[in-house]
Every structure is written in C-alpha cells, then in structure tokens.
Amino acid sequence: MCTVCCFLNTTERMEQPTPAKPATLSATITDGATERMEKSKTDGASRKDLAAAKETHASTFQDMVTFLKSPKGERFIILEIFILTTMTLLLFLLYQKEMKKRAEFQEGLGMIRSIVVGIDSTHKDKDDFQILAVVQNLSEEVRHIAMKNDQLQKEIDIISKNVDDGWVLFATAYYWFSHGPQSWMNSQKACEKEGAKLISLETGVEQQFVENQVKARRKLFWIGLFKDNQAKWKWLSGTIPKAHFWKRGEPNRAAKHDCGALAFNCRGSCWAALNCEQMTQYICKKVPNDAWL
Incomplete structure (x- = not known):
C-alpha cells in the first residue's frame, strides 16, 4: 500500500505544469546571438583588410625588386653608391683638415706658453685659457706702451724742431x-x-x-x-x-x-x-x- 501511495505522489508531481522562463532570459539570448554575429562580421572584415594589406605590401616589395633589377634600377643603385662614397670621402677630408688645424693650434699654443713661462715662471701651472688671458693682458700692455711711445716720439720731434729753431x-x-x-x-x-x-x-x-x-x-x-x-x-x-x-x-x-x-x-x-x-x-x-x- 505504501508503494501505491508513493507511485501516486510521484505521478501527481510529474503531472504538475512546468513554470514558464522569464522574458528577460529570452532577450539576453537574442542579444548575445546578435553580438556574436556582428563580431563575426567584424572579424571577417579585419581578416580581409589584413590580407589585402599583406597583398599590397607583397606587391610593393615585388615592384621594388623588379625596379632594382631593371637597368634603370641598377643605375639608381650605382648613383646612390657614388653619392655615399663621395659624402664619406668629403667627411674624411673635413675631419683631416680639422685635425690639422687643431694640431697647428696646439703647436702655436705651446709656443705661446713657452714665451709666457719664459717671461714669468709663475704661469707654469696655468691651463690654456689662463695662458691666453695672460697673453691678452700682455698685448694690452704692449699696445699701451706703443701708444705712449708714439706720443713720446711726437714730443721729441717737436722739441727737436724747437731746439733747432733756437729754443x-x-x-x-x-x-x-x-x-x-x-x-x-x-x-x-x-x-x-x-x-x-x-x-x-x-x-x-x-x-x-x-x-x-x-x-x-x-x-x-x-x-x-x-x-x-x-x-x-x-x-x-x-x-x-x-x-x-x-x-x-x-x-x-x-x-x-x-x-x-x-x-x-x-x-x-x-x-x-x-x-x-x-x-x-x-x-x-x-x-x-x-x-x-
């Protein structure tokens, strides 16, 4: 009897109607499907664009290779090599000239240092800039002495003339x-x-x-x-x-x-x-x- 009761209860539960799913779930499924379709379309377009770009690059590279293999391309390569070689040679000559100038400058500066130190040994440990400053000061002194000497000579000439005239x-x-x-x-x-x-x-x-x-x-x-x-x-x-x-x-x-x-x-x-x-x-x-x- 118990078995019959259990069977009856089970049958009743099975016969009860299944509750309906919410409407929002259906809308979500629909939106997801739409999004996947749009994404699929976008991915497809991207793949097409990428393929087209690769094809363009390949075509450009192939055109460049074809151009370089042509007589005109060979002349272009020779011209580029000539320009590069000429610029390299020019830079080398400029470098050599600059190095020569620097060597001459250092030689001249060495002579100036020897003269300055010979005049005053206290300048022996001074650097190049200090030596040049000393030379500038000496030049100003020499110029001043030269001006004084010119004035003196003029005065001497005047005096000599006046002495000759009876002064x-x-x-x-x-x-x-x-x-x-x-x-x-x-x-x-x-x-x-x-x-x-x-x-x-x-x-x-x-x-x-x-x-x-x-x-x-x-x-x-x-x-x-x-x-x-x-x-x-x-x-x-x-x-x-x-x-x-x-x-x-x-x-x-x-x-x-x-x-x-x-x-x-x-x-x-x-x-x-x-x-x-x-x-x-x-x-x-x-x-x-x-x-x-």
Whole structure:
C-alpha cells in the first residue's frame, strides 16, 4: 500500500505544469546571438583588410625588386653608391683638415706658453685659457706702451724742431730768448703764438739757469711778472711769487713801472720793475705734455 501511495505522489508531481522562463532570459539570448554575429562580421572584415594589406605590401616589395633589377634600377643603385662614397670621402677630408688645424693650434699654443713661462715662471701651472688671458693682458700692455711711445716720439720731434729753431732745453721745459725787442704786452702775445708764455720762475734752480742765460747775452729780458690793480706783484698765472729776487732798490715806484724784467748787470737778485711800454727782449717758456716726462 505504501508503494501505491508513493507511485501516486510521484505521478501527481510529474503531472504538475512546468513554470514558464522569464522574458528577460529570452532577450539576453537574442542579444548575445546578435553580438556574436556582428563580431563575426567584424572579424571577417579585419581578416580581409589584413590580407589585402599583406597583398599590397607583397606587391610593393615585388615592384621594388623588379625596379632594382631593371637597368634603370641598377643605375639608381650605382648613383646612390657614388653619392655615399663621395659624402664619406668629403667627411674624411673635413675631419683631416680639422685635425690639422687643431694640431697647428696646439703647436702655436705651446709656443705661446713657452714665451709666457719664459717671461714669468709663475704661469707654469696655468691651463690654456689662463695662458691666453695672460697673453691678452700682455698685448694690452704692449699696445699701451706703443701708444705712449708714439706720443713720446711726437714730443721729441717737436722739441727737436724747437731746439733747432733756437729754443733752449732745461729740465722739463724749453725756453726762447728773443732776438728782437717788444713791449711787455706784445712780448706776451709773441709767446702765445709759439704755444708758450712769458716765463714764470718757479724754483731757485730755474732762476739761476735763466739769469746765467741773460748775463751771457748782456741784455734786459721781460719775464711774466706784473703789478695788478692792488699793487701786488703776480705771475701771469695769477699766483704770487713764492720767492723774490729783486735787485737792490727794486721794485721802484716810478710811474708805469708795472712790469718785471731780468737785468744782466747784477749778482744773485736781478729782478727789475720797468715801464711796460719799454722795448726790450723777452723770454718765453714752453712745457711739453706729460707723455715724455
């Protein structure tokens, strides 16, 4: 009886209707199938494109091989080889030229180093750039010395010319003892035409030199000494004499005796005050530039 009951239960379960599958599952299956079909089409197209590309490449390569085997292709290859060989040779020649220049530069630099170290051994351990800097400094010094030498030569030429014309050199200046007489004012103008001035005696040594020249010529000579509106004796530069060398009884107080001169009939002190309009010789003094001093 139990067996019959079990059979009946089993039969009932089998006869129950199977539940329906959801609609979403059917849609998913459909979409998956569509996607596989589209992918299959895409893969097929890709394979076709790849095959076409391979075929194109093969065709291009075959065309190139055919071209190179042709007479025109052979000429092209020969031309390319010629160009490559020419460029290689040109680069080699340029390299050789550059190496030669570098060797010459190093040789010249070695000579320069030897000269610089010979002048000053402290430069022995300096590198090439420092040696070149030393050479540049030396070149500037030489150029400066050359310029100074040119200036000196010009001054010497001027001095020599003036000496030949009758100027007398003494210390760092030269002097002109005129041959003809002039008034004090005209004497000053005559000196200015020569780039000089009526002499101003600044030291005792110079005073002695000029006095000896005047005594040797045995004439009166105007000097650059005058009396200003305040009755003070000054040099043409406007300075007051640091020392006085007046003769005994000088300067006199005679009218218009406002200009100084050097007398020759005296000992030690030879200044004299004369009328500025008096005609007498004069002494010009010219001092060159510092270039030759």
